[in-house]
Amino acid sequence: MTIEQFYDKGLAHASYAILSEGRMALVDPARDPQPYYDFAREHQAEIVAVFETHPHADFVSSHLEIARTTGATIYVSQLLGADYEHTAFDNGDEVKLGKVTLQAINTPGHSPDSVTILLLDENGKQHAAFTGDSLFVGDVGRPDLREKVGNLQAKREELARQMYETTNNVFKQLNNDVLVYPAHGAGSLCGKSLSSDTFSTIGRELETNYALQDMSESDFIKTLLEDQPFIPKYFGHDVLLNKAGAGNFAESIQAVPRLSPDSALETGVLIVDTRPQAQYKKGHLPNSINLQEGGKFETWLGSIVGPDELFYLIAENEQVLNSVIRKAAKIGYEQNIKGALLTPPVLPASSHTTDIDAFRSDPDAYTIVDIRNTGEVKAGSMFENALAIPLPELRERKNEIPQDKPIMVHCAGGYRSAAGQSILEGDFKTAVYDLSDAITTFAIRTH
Missing domain, CATH: 3.40.250.10 (Rhodanese-like domain)
Known part of the structure; x- marks a missing residue:
């Protein structure tokens, strides 16, 4: 038996190939299927199954393309309401793969249709759990992405309550030495405190994961719901696209x-x-x-x-x-x-150049716009009276920014503020400046 993890740093997304006796299964494959084809060819294996733990919000899966290309069967929960040909995979269902068995466990909480795939070795012993977005290293999946999208919709409080049941009745009941293979690591917006480690064990998570500690249902729900990151505009779109199945990547x-x-x-x-x-x-x-x-x-x-x-x-x-x-x-x-x-040959517009010394000597002469995320601002600010508007909301909320003074945009390191300046400068009569990476020379003021 071989387990191979494929990791996309840009989306902090992990997908997996499981290989046994020349037969290969994939879990939560990324949009580009070529790496999986290459791996199968290298190991002279046949791709026979593709498992989707849920309809993903943060990336587009290649499950339908792979199935069409290889003839593999797609396995998903019947609760997903998939629009493509598939085989239902829910509590108690099993798929034999060479000498190992892949067993379905419904694990709602991040979404109502989430499934964890439990890998049993040739002796029937629990070996690994492919947990999708239900259980991460150091976290569990956020419960606030399915209130308005998907075949099944649920309020965040309802899903948080389901996650409480899942953590106690499923994950805490697995053997301590079971390997945990999640769909995401640090940097993903599918949770709030994911570890940079890309795999773990149940025993380690029982010791270190805040969501697996003993607490009341009400405390769990409150803890899980607070301080979740923003929801990107594309998340709902991708849930529906994955439910339908995307077109071929190369085409x-x-x-x-x-x-x-x-x-x-x-x-x-x-x-x-x-x-x-x-x-x-x-x-x-x-x-x-x-x-x-x-x-x-x-x-x-x-x-x-x-x-x-x-x-x-x-x-x-x-x-x-x-x-x-x-x-x-x-x-x-x-x-x-x-x-x-x-790059076009004629570029008629340009941005204002920031005089850092002038700003440092008199920051009150500017309207300062802090475009960091809400959680970052909550943890501490750089400037008193700064107007906080997260970058994902800036285009829609720019009319909230007064134009009686020059505007200084800042984030935490300079990448986002460049985008922020470009969003504002085209519509504003007053000058818009970007503090860029000079922001790192200013101290954070904790609240």
């Missing part, structure tokens, strides 16, 4: 229109400019947002841009352009790209 990418740099772009359509902020500030197109290519590009794209919104995509070279198109496809946004192009 979807190839369908993105490629434009020449001097193409005339349609007025009023948003432009996502992925160039480094120094280049963007020197010159860019109006109605553009500077969302730099980086480790979390896809998350911020889906947090700032709505799932029904078309946009142009600009990059500094072909390598970056190909990369950001692929990342957009990972969250199902490739169909939103009206055109992808390299």
Whole structure:
């Protein structure tokens, strides 16, 4: 038996291949199926099963593409109401894979249709649990993503109550040496305090995971619901897309229109400019947002841009352009790209250059906009009287910002503030500045 973890750092997403006797099963595969095909070929294995622990909110799965390509059976909970051909996989159901057995355990809480896959070895002993978004290393899945989307919808309090039952009646009952293989690690927005470790054991989680400690149901619900991170705009869209099954990855990418740099772009359509902020500030197109290519590009794209919104995509070279198109496809946004192009020759707009010394000497002369997440602001602020508007809400709430003074935008390190400045400067008459990475030289004031 072999278990292989595939980890996507950008989305902090873990998927798995389970191999026994030349037969291979996949759990929660990413949008690009090629790594799984390569692994199967390397091990001369046949992909016979694809398991979805639930309809994912934060990435698009390739389960349907893999099934169509290989003939593998898709296994999901019947509660999911999947639109594609599948086999129901719920409490007590088992799938034989070579010498091992994969057993279904319904584990609602993150979603009503979540399933954990318990791997039994050739002797029937509990070996590993593929927990999806139900149990993470150091956390459990947030319960507030299925209030308005999916085949089954549930209020956050109801799902938190279900998670309490799941932790006590399922996870605490597994053997201590059972390996825990979750679908996410630190950086995922599917929980609030995930560890950077990508696997664990039940015994370790019983000792260190706050959600597996003994507490009353009411205390558990209160603890689980508080301080959850923001919900990106694309999450509900991806739940529905995964319920239906996405189109083939390579074909979807190839369908993105490629434009020449001097193409005339349609007025009023948003432009996502992925160039480094120094280049963007020197010159860019109006109605553009500077969302730099980086480790979390896809998350911020889906947090700032709505799932029904078309946009142009600009990059500094072909390598970056190909990369950001692929990342957009990972969250199902490739169909939103009206055109992808390299840097246009004429860039009529530019950004104001920040005088750090002038700001440092008199910060009260500026309206300071803190675009960090709510939890970050709650933990401490850099400036008194700063107006806090999280970046994912900035486009919708920019009218709350007074324009009687110059505006200074800041985040925690500079990546988000570059996007924030670009969102505001096109519409504001007053000057908009970006504190950028100079923010790291200011002390946090705890509340």
